[in-house]
Amino acid sequence: MSKRTVNFKIYRYDPDRDEKPYMQDISIDLEPSDKKLLDALVRLKSKDDSLSFRRSCREGVCGSDAMNINGKNGLACLTSLDGVENIVLRPLPGLPVIRDLVVDMTQFFKQYHSIKPYLVNNEPAPERERLQSPEEREELNGLYECILCACCSTSCPSFWWNPDKFVGPAGLLAAYRFIADTRDQATTERLDNLEDPYRLFRCHSIMNCVDVCPKGLNPTRAIGKIKDMMVARAV
Amino acid sequence: MVKRIVVGAHYGLRDWMGQRATAIFMVIYTVLFALNALMLPEMSHEAWSGMFKGGFFGFLTFLFFLALFYHAWIGVRDIFMDYIKPTGIRLALHVVVLFLLVGYAGWAAQILWRL
Numbered sequence: 001m002s003k004r005t006v007n008f009k010i011y012r013y014d015p016d017r018d019e020k021p022y023m024q025d026i027s028i029d030l031e032p033s034d035k036k037l038l039d040a041l042v043r044l045k046s047k048d049d050s051l052s053f054r055r056s057c058r059e060g061v062c063g064s065d066a067m068n069i070n071g072k073n074g075l076a077c078l079t080s081l082d083g084v085e086n087i088v089l090r091p092l093p094g095l096p097v098i099r100d101l102v103v104d105m106t107q108f109f110k111q112y113h114s115i116k117p118y119l120v121n122n123e124p125a126p127e128r129e130r131l132q133s134p135e136e137r138e139e140l141n142g143l144y145e146c147i148l149c150a151c152c153s154t155s156c157p158s159f160w161w162n163p164d165k166f167v168g169p170a171g172l173l174a175a176y177r178f179i180a181d182t183r184d185q186a187t188t189e190r191l192d193n194l195e196d197p198y199r200l201f202r203c204h205s206i207m208n209c210v211d212v213c214p215k216g217l218n219p220t221r222a223i224g225k226i227k228d229m230m231v232a233r234a235v
Numbered sequence: 236m237v238k239r240i241v242v243g244a245h246y247g248l249r250d251w252m253g254q255r256a257t258a259i260f261m262v263i264y265t266v267l268f269a270l271n272a273l274m275l276p277e278m279s280h281e282a283w284s285g286m287f288k289g290g291f292f293g294f295l296t297f298l299f300f301l302a303l304f305y306h307a308w309i310g311v312r313d314i315f316m317d318y319i320k321p322t323g324i325r326l327a328l329h330v331v332v333l334f335l336l337v338g339y340a341g342w343a344a345q346i347l348w349r350l
Contacts, residue, residue: 161317164240192245197316201247204313230248 003029006040006081010051011090014099021097023088030081037079037087038065052100060214063149066092067101073151073212092154094163107163108150108170115167115175115193120186130183143177143222145215146170152209152219158202165198169209169219172200176222179229191230200226254309257302264299267292288350300343304336 005027013021028044038058045051054064058077065076068090095103121130153159153168167175175194178184194200200223209219271292275282287293311332319325 158317165242193243195246195248196242196244197247197250198242198244201251202313202316227248227251231252234248 009088038076063147066149094160111171136182155208166202173219257306
């Protein structure tokens with residue numbers, strides 16, 4: 001079998017050495033075992049070890065290797081190389097670049113922490129567990145699976161313009177995960193926390209987040225449900 | 236004032252609902268407007284202005300303008316929130332737009348009621 005070559009155009013920036021970012025052209029011959037983009041990146045790094053990117057589990061669970069692939073955010077480890085010849089890689093848009101494809105996610109996690117991503121329940125814990133009916137548990141499907149890769153929030157123009165004030169799709173999906181949880185007792189506080197023109201209502205439902213989510217989740221629907229709950233308590 | 240990020244204005248829901256309510260009203264009005272205009276006996280200035288003169292349709296037209304201005308206020312404020320970062324300039328622009336829209340509403344009333 002002939003070797004397959006993939007041509008990369010990669011965003012490179014080392015603040016210690018480069019005056020400004022540039023796009024590097026580099027090609028690599030794939031081995032038959034190279035199935036996903038991450039495999040090719042690991043091979044690239046063995047050729048040029050100055051290339052920086054995050055990776056960990058290499059199977060779409062840790063969310064480390066999120067990047068902008070041919071103009072669309074995604075996980076390198078889940079992106080197939082089948083039939084692909086040219087790939088343009090950039091860091092996630094809208095976040096400060098630390099080096100090459102590595103971005104500073106502080107702002108993203110700040111927003112995530114701001115929605116208190118943990119169960120608030122002041123009753124003494126029962127001996128075994130806090131029970132839910134299957135229907136109540138069903139509501140959490142499509143919410144808890146988020147791996148916080150930041151693909152969604154960094155594809156959202158509202159998050160680009162107001163990353164310090166708008167919670168972003170990932171944070172709001174997590175917010176609804178706890179608002180929807182029948183074991184949580186802080187629903188009112190959570191809704192109060194989000195009733196704000198910036199924190200929640202910067203979302204104009206353009207669904208970029210849904211388009212890019214590597215886990216197939218739907219933050220727009222979760223945001224809509226938060227709004228529905230706010231309407232239900234207001235009217 | 237210390238430089239800290241402040242959020243928590245506790246509004247947004249009312250505007251979000253208002254934007255949707257006014258949008259629905261404007262769609263309905265647009266259909267009524269098109270039907271009314273198509274059913275005019277002749278395309279003359281008298282027939283045209285008669286369509287808005289007093290009565291229920293004139294009232295709906297005024298409501299349409301109010302809906303349009305409220306809708307525009309929320310939309311324009313959203314744009315300022317995204318693109319105008321200094322608070323002072325944003326506040327000044329808000330005031331200018333509000334005054335303009337209130338003025339337009341008065342103007343629309345004057346035009347409709349003098350017909």
